[in-house]
Amino acid sequence: MSGTAKTLLYGVGLGPGAPDLMTVRAREVIARADRLVHFCKRGRRGNARATADAIFAPDPAREIELAFPVTTEAEVGDPAYDEPIAAFYEEAAERLAAEMAAGRTLAVLCDGDPFFYGSFMHLWRRLSMRFPCEVVPGVTAMTGAWGEAGAPITWGDDVMTVLPGTLPEAELARRLSDTDAAVIMKLGRNLPKVRRALIAAGLEERAVYVERATMERQVVARLADKADDEAPYFAMVLVPGEGRRL
Amino acid sequence: MSGTAKTLLYGVGLGPGAPDLMTVRAREVIARADRLVHFCKRGRRGNARATADAIFAPDPAREIELAFPVTTEAEVGDPAYDEPIAAFYEEAAERLAAEMAAGRTLAVLCDGDPFFYGSFMHLWRRLSMRFPCEVVPGVTAMTGAWGEAGAPITWGDDVMTVLPGTLPEAELARRLSDTDAAVIMKLGRNLPKVRRALIAAGLEERAVYVERATMERQVVARLADKADDEAPYFAMVLVPGEGRRL
Numbered sequence: 001m002s003g004t005a006k007t008l009l010y011g012v013g014l015g016p017g018a019p020d021l022m023t024v025r026a027r028e029v030i031a032r033a034d035r036l037v038h039f040c041k042r043g044r045r046g047n048a049r050a051t052a053d054a055i056f057a058p059d060p061a062r063e064i065e066l067a068f069p070v071t072t073e074a075e076v077g078d079p080a081y082d083e084p085i086a087a088f089y090e091e092a093a094e095r096l097a098a099e100m101a102a103g104r105t106l107a108v109l110c111d112g113d114p115f116f117y118g119s120f121m122h123l124w125r126r127l128s129m130r131f132p133c134e135v136v137p138g139v140t141a142m143t144g145a146w147g148e149a150g151a152p153i154t155w156g157d158d159v160m161t162v163l164p165g166t167l168p169e170a171e172l173a174r175r176l177s178d179t180d181a182a183v184i185m186k187l188g189r190n191l192p193k194v195r196r197a198l199i200a201a202g203l204e205e206r207a208v209y210v211e212r213a214t215m216e217r218q219v220v221a222r223l224a225d226k227a228d229d230e231a232p233y234f235a236m237v238l239v240p241g242e243g244r245r246l
Numbered sequence: 247m248s249g250t251a252k253t254l255l256y257g258v259g260l261g262p263g264a265p266d267l268m269t270v271r272a273r274e275v276i277a278r279a280d281r282l283v284h285f286c287k288r289g290r291r292g293n294a295r296a297t298a299d300a301i302f303a304p305d306p307a308r309e310i311e312l313a314f315p316v317t318t319e320a321e322v323g324d325p326a327y328d329e330p331i332a333a334f335y336e337e338a339a340e341r342l343a344a345e346m347a348a349g350r351t352l353a354v355l356c357d358g359d360p361f362f363y364g365s366f367m368h369l370w371r372r373l374s375m376r377f378p379c380e381v382v383p384g385v386t387a388m389t390g391a392w393g394e395a396g397a398p399i400t401w402g403d404d405v406m407t408v409l410p411g412t413l414p415e416a417e418l419a420r421r422l423s424d425t426d427a428a429v430i431m432k433l434g435r436n437l438p439k440v441r442r443a444l445i446a447a448g449l450e451e452r453a454v455y456v457e458r459a460t461m462e463r464q465v466v467a468r469l470a471d472k473a474d475d476e477a478p479y480f481a482m483v484l485v486p487g488e489g490r491r492l
Contacts, residue, residue, distance in 0.1 A: 015269065016383070023385065024273065025266040076402070076490070086492045113389050121398040122492050128396065135393035137262070137385050137460075139269065143359050147381035150374065152367040156322070157413060159421065162406040175405065214383075244322070246332045246368050
């Protein structure tokens with residue numbers, strides 16, 4: 001929805017994790033919004049809210065917590081996962097719609113950028129035709145990662161491919177063999193498979209493993225030097241391009 | 247170069263163009279640096295410096311302007327282009343090295359993010375082993391573009407491919423046919439070719455044209471509705487992914 005009506009729903013990108021990598025606009029929108037909305041796992045504080053903590057102390061009267069249903073054992077694509085998650089987004093959207101119908105502005109706190117693999121998108125597609133909506137773009141986690149890794153990612157006419165680590169091994173290997181630069185997201189338990197695909201593509205030596213980029217306890221290592229295959233879901237692997245140097 | 251030595255060289259990402267899409271860290275580094283360095287075409291103000299103008303008034307005593315040599319008529323890959331450009335980076339790096347040797351801190355102002363197709367990278371590879379260097383990541387132009395276009399770019403397990411419009415038409419078409427989401431950068435006079443490649447891949451209807459995202463005189467249009475093939479070099483085409491909706 002566009003036009004001159006006052007924006008009620010903001011998807012606010014908070015960047016890769018370091019609080020000072022928020023944009024000035026993100027800080028202003030968060031400071032002004034009637035309600036701060038964040039996603040979390042039941043009983044835990046969400047990443048995005050934790051990033052915002054450095055700037056905005058928790059204020060229970062102003063916060064709306066959207067706690068994902070517990071879906072242990074079930075995988076994406078399995079109705080035992082998809083159905084409760086879809087119901088959760090439905091319910092969350094209606095809860096936010098009621099707030100906006102009462103005239104309140106909402107800032108949904110998003111890790112990285114709201115429109116790049118973001119949970120916010122599932123709210124946005126339910127609400128953006130009904131309420132004036134705006135996205136505040138953020139520094140993506142991968143952008144934070146290649147900066148911290150000292151790894152310029154694309155040079156000259158390099159092609160860059162972003163791959164979810166959830167893809168099948170053969171597809172990962174095929175796509176890695178056919179690109180100049182790559183970012184592999186959603187690692188977690190996919191790391192052993194991702195490593196095999198990189199080896200198959202002859203890229204393990206060039207690959208850089210990055211965990212918690214820009215945050216405390218950041219890890220940057222050559223993947224070939226990383227002895228174990230333990231990785232959090234939000235860790236990633238970078239394959240920097242080697243295009244035109246001038 | 248890493249370690250505990252005081253950083254002398256900062257590559258500072260200024261984001262897609264709107265001054266309030268700079269990060270808080272970018273503003274702080276710029277405020278503190280002894281010298282602000284920016285690239286420009288001879289006789290013109292660089293984009294990045296213009297973005298910073300909103301915050302930091304021009305201060306001739308503090309500025310270092312790196313003016314690209316004129317290379318009209320010559321193309322990338324042609325020695326008539328590559329040689330003067332390489333000599334320019336060499337000379338620029340030595341000029342900055344002399345500043346740092348005198349103990350001054352430098353903030354190189356970069357459009358978008360310094361490590362994503364950035365001119366800064368050519369300075370970084372000449373200087374980062376000699377002087378303590380740090381990158382301040384920025385919101386990339388493409389991130390600003392999909393936010394403004396209301397076009398969530400990747401859903402679920404979508405693969406995203408970033409393609410320079412400079413690639414040959416057949417390669418563009420092949421890669422566009424083999425991805426879920428795409429961003430085509432460096433449009434300019436490549437737009438007619440890019441459009442043909444999108445048509446060949448059956449994607450013209452899904453493609454969104456974005457010019458000057460987040461800035462004044464922004465243009466967002468369905469590519470199929472854009473009657474002409476005029477585009478500035480920094481315009482781009484987005485092909486949003488259509489992956490898993492929950």
